[in-house]
Amino acid sequence: MxxxxxxxxxxxxxxxxxxxxxxxxxxxxxxxxxxxxxxxxxxxxxxxxxxxxxxxxxxxxxxxxxxxxxxxxxxxxxxxxxxxxxxxxxxxxxxxxxxxxxxxxxxxxxxxxxxxxxxxxxxxxxxAERERFDAIYKPISILPPDHYQAVVVQATEGCSWNRCTFCTLYHDRPFRIKGPTELCQHIHEVKGLLGHGMGLRNAIFLGDANALIIPQPRLRELLEVVQREFALGTGNRLRGIYAFLDIFGAERKSVAAYRELREAQVRRIYLGLETGDPEVFGLLNKPGSPAACVEVVQAIKAAGISVGVILLAGAGGERLAAQHVANSLRIVGAMGLGEGDLVYLSPLMVPDESPYLAQLRDANSQPLDEQAIDVQLDLLKAGLKAHVDPATKVVLYHLSEFIY
Ligand SMILES: C[S@@+](CC[C@H](N)C(=O)[O-])C[C@H]1O[C@@H](n2cnc3c(N)ncnc32)[C@H](O)[C@@H]1O
Ligand code: SF4
Structure with missing residues (x-):
């Protein structure tokens, strides 16, 4: 031997x-x-x-x-x-x-x-793996870049809002929340697909676009299923549960509710702020407001959960560029981010027929080209260094790099 x-x-x-x-x-x-x-x-x-x-x-x-x-x-x-x-x-x-x-x-x-x-x-x-995958999952449209190695569990499908002018990620499906039995079955199928590939995975990402808006009693039940099925909190290599949340849904949860999520192994919540500028925010048709996002982030952090805040480089086009950058830095600076928190910079990519471009024209602005977006990315990166605690990570989030 x-x-x-x-x-x-x-x-x-x-x-x-x-x-x-x-x-x-x-x-x-x-x-x-x-x-x-x-x-x-x-x-x-x-x-x-x-x-x-x-x-x-x-x-x-x-x-x-x-x-x-x-x-x-x-x-x-x-x-x-x-x-x-x-x-x-x-x-x-x-x-x-x-x-x-x-x-x-x-x-x-x-x-x-x-x-x-x-x-x-x-x-x-x-x-043939493609067919197996498609039988278990609805398309996984996007994940934060630190979760390409997570196990994705779709507790919900789609986006409960689905009306942001720049975002087409979930237009192919209606929003729905799974029940505990269906979720359990889904998890068994996911485990079967991963097989020994499970050993490479380091966290659970709860899909889709904003799974944490599920009303608390139902969410509690679903998180229990996830915790049990993946033996979370027992010292295995899975670090906990991560998920997106839109600002609209987030307004409805209290610090006590977030504490309960922390107890249920939720470790970081990702929010698409996109811009700190109210005028640009309106063009994007995001639910909520930049100011509401600050309150939501503070509530999440007060409960001991980290956040990932996403900014869109290029949002608002040429005319609104200066105010988009200045107000985004001001709003992110007011969130009190630090160790464990992340800011993602996502270069805006929209097709020619996007309703966002029509909004931009009505607002007398022009989309930025790729080079101008790169310049804005550098401005945001440099500005964030001055506005947020240096322990906060700033990371590029490029839609075209996503693969799961
Ligand atoms: C699932 S959402 C984030 C969480 C939540 N749904 C929200 O909107 O707050 C995914 C993120 O992808 C990014 N995204 C979507 N469409 C994009 C586009 N056309 N170009 C660049 N980034 C885009 C946005 O930053 C958006 O916040
Ligand atoms: S950006 Fe978020 S909230 Fe808006 S449509 Fe896309 S997934 Fe939904």
Whole structure:
């Protein structure tokens, strides 16, 4: 019996290939001559690749996102179409079986088991994951970037508001809240889909757009199901529950209700403030108001739950840019953010026929182009440094980088 192998290791094959391995209980990475690298989850499914200087991420649904740096600060992000994706997977499967052949001479039990699991996934099987995923989940439209590795549990579907002028993320479904039995069944299916891939997941994200607006008695029941099913609070690697909340719903919960959520393992709540400027806020047709958002954030934080506040870079266009930046910094500065809190900057991306653009025209403003949005991103980043406690993280939230 060979000694067991966990951790990083380099193997030089007889034909002088340098293979770098990282064998872990929950993931496996294999790099060939430092030019190609593949990563796999506990089931042996591809989750990431690096080839010819280009990064690829494969989500649980099987979508593949290509990310390429063109110049400093300039990135190309592209979701592969079906043909591109299948060619990419075909090349990966062929390459992996060649590499596995080269590793035969140095086999060790864990390595052997990983290679067997990985080679069991051919292109049709990898592609069939899409149907399995779609049978369990409604499309996962967006997550905060720190939760791409969470287990998403859809306690609700859609957005209870769904009328912000710039946002089309949940237009494909009506809002509804699941009951405890349906949620339990959903969680069992999610666990089945993840299998040993569960080992890579570090938190629960309660979907969809604003799950925490569920009235407290029903929410309590649903959170109990989540806590029980994932054994939250028992020292496993799942850090707790995270979710979105819109400001309208948030106005209705008291500090005591948020304390109860904290007890139920809710750890951070994400709110789309988008702008601190009341005029821009009106153009966006967000529910609530910037001032109400400050009160909501203070109530959430008073209960010991962290927040993630999202700002839209570019909102309000040219004419309103200065007041959007100044008032956003003022409002976020008034929230008392600190350790554990986040501010996300999301560059506004809207299609030509967006009702937001009609609102902007009526307000005699012009949309900002990509470069101007980048300039505003830098202004917001620099301004936030001066307006919020330095322990608050400021992070880019790019819709086109999202993959689950
Ligand atoms: C699920 S919502 C956030 C939580 C909650 N529904 C709310 O609105 O407060 C998702 C976030 O995605 C971002 N988003 C939506 N549409 C966008 C767009 N067209 N361009 C850029 N960011 C967008 C917004 O910042 C929005 O707050
Ligand atoms: S921004 Fe939030 S509240 Fe507005 S429509 Fe989108 S998901 Fe709903």
């Amino acid at each position: 060979q000694p067991s192998l966990t951790g990083a290791q380099t193997i030089v094959t007889p034909d002088q290939h340098v293979l770098s391995l990282n064998v872990q209980p929950h993931f496996f990475t294999l790099a060939d001559n430092f030019t190609r690298r593949y990563s796999f989850d506990g089931e042996g499914r591809l989750i990431g690749a690096f080839r010819e200087g280009i990064n690829y991420r494969r989500g649980l649904r099987g979508d593949v996102l290509r990310k390429q740096s063109l110049a400093p600060g300039q990135k190309l992000r592209h979701m592969l179409n079906q043909d591109e994706r299948q060619n990419f997977l075909h090349e990966m499967v062929t390459h992996m079986s060649q590499l596995a052949g080269q590793l035969e001479a140095s086999q060790q039990p864990e390595l052997n088991a990983w290679l067997e699991r990985i080679l069991a996934w051919d292109v049709p099987r990898l592609e």
